[in-house]
Amino acid sequence: MGALLEVSGLEAYYxxxxxxxxxxxxxxxxxxxxxxxxxxxxxxxxMKALMGLVPPARGSVSFEGRRIDGREPFEIARLGIGYVPExxxxxxxxxxxxxxxVGQRPLREGVPHWTPDRLFALFPNLGRMRDRxxxxxSGGEQQMLTIARTLMGNPSLVLLDEPSEGLAPVIVEEMARxxxxxxxxxxxxxxxxxxxxxxxxxADRVAIIEKGVIRFTGAMDTLKAxxxxxxxxxxx
Amino acid sequence: xFDLILTQSLNGLASASSLFLVASGLSIIFGVTRxxxxxxxxxxxxxxxxxxxxxxxxxxxxxxxxxxxxxxAALLVGLVGLVIEVTVxxxxxxxxxxxxxxxxxxxxxxxxxxxxxxxxxxxxxxxxAPGFKSFVILFGNRFPTYELLLIAIGPVVxxxxxxxxxxxxxxxxxxxxxxxxxxxxxLGVNQRLLFTSVFAFGAGLAxxxxxxxxxxxxxxxxxxxxxxxEAFVVVVxxxxxxxxxxxxxxxxxxxxxxxxILIFPKITLVLVFLVMAVVLVIKPYGLLGRRPVGxxxxxxxxxxxxxxxxxxxxxxxxxxxxxxxxxxxxxxxLLLTLTELVIFALFAASLHFMMGPGGMASFGHAAxxxxxxxxxxxxxxxxxxxxxxxxxxxxxLAGIAGLVFGWFCVRxxxxxxxxxxxxxxxxxxxxxxxxxxxxxGDNGILGVWPSGWAVSKxxxxxxxxxxxxxxxxxxRFAIFSPLGYALRAARDNPLRAEAIGIDVMRVQWVAFxxxxxxxxxxxxxxxxxxxxxxxxxMAIPRSVDALLMVLLGGVQTVSGPIVGAFAYAGLSExxxxxxxxxxxxxxLAIVLLVVLFPRGxxxxxxxxxxxxxxxxxx
Numbered sequence: 001m002g003a004l005l006e007v008s009g010l011e012a013y014y015x016x017x018x019x020x021x022x023x024x025x026x027x028x029x030x031x032x033x034x035x036x037x038x039x040x041x042x043x044x045x046x047m048k049a050l051m052g053l054v055p056p057a058r059g060s061v062s063f064e065g066r067r068i069d070g071r072e073p074f075e076i077a078r079l080g081i082g083y084v085p086e087x088x089x090x091x092x093x094x095x096x097x098x099x100x101x102v103g104q105r106p107l108r109e110g111v112p113h114w115t116p117d118r119l120f121a122l123f124p125n126l127g128r129m130r131d132r133x134x135x136x137x138s139g140g141e142q143q144m145l146t147i148a149r150t151l152m153g154n155p156s157l158v159l160l161d162e163p164s165e166g167l168a169p170v171i172v173e174e175m176a177r178x179x180x181x182x183x184x185x186x187x188x189x190x191x192x193x194x195x196x197x198x199x200x201x202x203a204d205r206v207a208i209i210e211k212g213v214i215r216f217t218g219a220m221d222t223l224k225a226x227x228x229x230x231x232x233x234x235x236x
Numbered sequence: 237x238f239d240l241i242l243t244q245s246l247n248g249l250a251s252a253s254s255l256f257l258v259a260s261g262l263s264i265i266f267g268v269t270r271x272x273x274x275x276x277x278x279x280x281x282x283x284x285x286x287x288x289x290x291x292x293x294x295x296x297x298x299x300x301x302x303x304x305x306x307x308x309a310a311l312l313v314g315l316v317g318l319v320i321e322v323t324v325x326x327x328x329x330x331x332x333x334x335x336x337x338x339x340x341x342x343x344x345x346x347x348x349x350x351x352x353x354x355x356x357x358x359x360x361x362x363x364x365a366p367g368f369k370s371f372v373i374l375f376g377n378r379f380p381t382y383e384l385l386l387i388a389i390g391p392v393v394x395x396x397x398x399x400x401x402x403x404x405x406x407x408x409x410x411x412x413x414x415x416x417x418x419x420x421x422x423l424g425v426n427q428r429l430l431f432t433s434v435f436a437f438g439a440g441l442a443x444x445x446x447x448x449x450x451x452x453x454x455x456x457x458x459x460x461x462x463x464x465x466e467a468f469v470v471v472v473x474x475x476x477x478x479x480x481x482x483x484x485x486x487x488x489x490x491x492x493x494x495x496x497i498l499i500f501p502k503i504t505l506v507l508v509f510l511v512m513a514v515v516l517v518i519k520p521y522g523l524l525g526r527r528p529v530g531x532x533x534x535x536x537x538x539x540x541x542x543x544x545x546x547x548x549x550x551x552x553x554x555x556x557x558x559x560x561x562x563x564x565x566x567x568x569x570l571l572l573t574l575t576e577l578v579i580f581a582l583f584a585a586s587l588h589f590m591m592g593p594g595g596m597a598s599f600g601h602a603a604x605x606x607x608x609x610x611x612x613x614x615x616x617x618x619x620x621x622x623x624x625x626x627x628x629x630x631x632x633l634a635g636i637a638g639l640v641f642g643w644f645c646v647r648x649x650x651x652x653x654x655x656x657x658x659x660x661x662x663x664x665x666x667x668x669x670x671x672x673x674x675x676x677g678d679n680g681i682l683g684v685w686p687s688g689w690a691v692s693k694x695x696x697x698x699x700x701x702x703x704x705x706x707x708x709x710x711x712r713f714a715i716f717s718p719l720g721y722a723l724r725a726a727r728d729n730p731l732r733a734e735a736i737g738i739d740v741m742r743v744q745w746v747a748f749x750x751x752x753x754x755x756x757x758x759x760x761x762x763x764x765x766x767x768x769x770x771x772x773x774m775a776i777p778r779s780v781d782a783l784l785m786v787l788l789g790g791v792q793t794v795s796g797p798i799v800g801a802f803a804y805a806g807l808s809e810x811x812x813x814x815x816x817x818x819x820x821x822x823x824l825a826i827v828l829l830v831v832l833f834p835r836g837x838x839x840x841x842x843x844x845x846x847x848x849x850x851x852x853x854x
Binding site for chain 1 (some may be wrong): 405408409410412415416418419420421422423424425426427
């Protein structure tokens, strides 16, 4: 069986700004890969380009052996890629249950099947506020809801864009436990992060992006051991 | 007295129902697609016409024939909406808001001629509803039972809509998309299908509203624009995207109409728009509307305006030279056209000044053009002034109106601001229309002739060319002055502009007034050019003319409005000569232009040049 996700030579623009200048990496099934890099390095744009939200200008993206670049976001989502945006875009006027309903897609074979009840077991807080409008929840709760909403689509790969950003340390720990729980369900996760401590807890491998190009790929443990790479690409 | 109040309240409620149906459709469509559908009144009109035909065909005497016809008409209009969405709107969701508006106005023109060709120019009376032909005695007055039925239909539809949006998956998706459509797509929902269904649904509601009017009033070709301006008011007063708000506002406007006719029969039209203005100033997002949450469009970087380079200057100079020598070679009738074009170029440039650099789109710029024209005409008629002082006085009338209206408008932004400009324009129009003693009402003011030296076509042409040329250059100069820089800073990022010490509202207020003043110059010249003024100078179509010129040329280019004015006025003039169905042809042309050149003519040309430069460089 080939790789779950194969990205090569991916380029993307925001207006005239050339943000992605040839991103390439691969992911295996069941793997958690951390995409790391400084602010503005192209982490979020990579996620959006994979999802079709920023149409790739050049390069290719294959998911489960099928080319998906150039497809529309909803088609990509239906193939089994779930996207959790950076800015927690919950539907603030909809209740928790309604938010989950928007994300609901039919079951696909070979991937974990999510129901609101199973999600409430994973995120007990959400279960206690089913009818609350999402806009009236705290930042951490909204972040959990965004993840739960995406899981309702029964994805096989989840793109998590900076899940720890702007959260209180306690919530960040909870987030790490959540991701490990999802990994236990054999879900593949691509996670963008700046926080090495957090990424180190959950990721198997790491890819470092700088100025729109991947500079380093390797096991998380290798990166932890390699002072020079860390200093070169991650330290501020 | 008490009886009368109750009866009038019932009348108000009855007229509120159709208004609510149309406005709720408009509101739902705007919520999801962000398109302000100018053609919604046309869909309402289409519903009424289709119902006349269908009910008569199915048998107006039987309940099945009547109600079947009404429902079928609504369904057909929904189908028309589907076709419009798939063939036109789907291609322009990425285009700027105003282009979408322009396209829907093109559809208004097309439907007008389709209705004219299919049903003729005469008003059509529909049959009355079987079972609802009689009346009941209420509070000592006869009250038609059909009115009571209409009163009931409003809340029933409101309740059904509420159920639809709360309890069905489609409804939940629509509400989610109203907040963040991109995210809905990323969660696997086919947005195209959703948008199409929403548009068809909203269109069907408008069609139903029109069909239900059959027993109440005659079906005419003027129903579309009359309804759309009221529906805009209702949607804005209620809050864009809020169905409950639309009902509340429809009832408010309906009752206001009913009592206005009783108490102030002369200013009913003014009253409605005055209420809208007051509501918008107190609650800028409408009664039940909410401040739009950060939309996901991202930073819309407007292209930079640059002073003319040598080639552009040369082209401008050549064009001006051609205009100067034109009278020597052109026949008289062409000179008349040229005079009109020159005046419209200034009108368009004045609108461009507030829309492009100012970022304030106006749906009611004709108000200032019309006030300039009326200022000149009133000075001639009531003060016996000759042309010269009248020409000087008139722009000040427009400028002062701009000062007053602008104070309200700059407190809002985006669609809300545009709606408020429309409201003020309708007030100005209604005043001219209803204050017969001063303005002559519909008959207008005649005999506004130029002074002796300017009577000849050539002399008046040069007068117009000089006045408009100077004014256009002054506007251009202002764009590249500190005022222009501040204005563009305020447009691009009001918060940052405030932070560096720019008083955003004040700068916008000044720009608004300047634009009104310049439009007043154009209007005053136009009054003397035509020799008469009419309320139509301030009506919606004239405002749309100006918008079309600016958008055709391209909002974010300096020379765009002038090119646009010539292209548009020339186009419409030629079409009027060519075919009786010029509206259809013009509408089609507008729709095609928007679909093919979403950046306007000059914008499209610049983009082409840029692309060529880029490939040469590579």
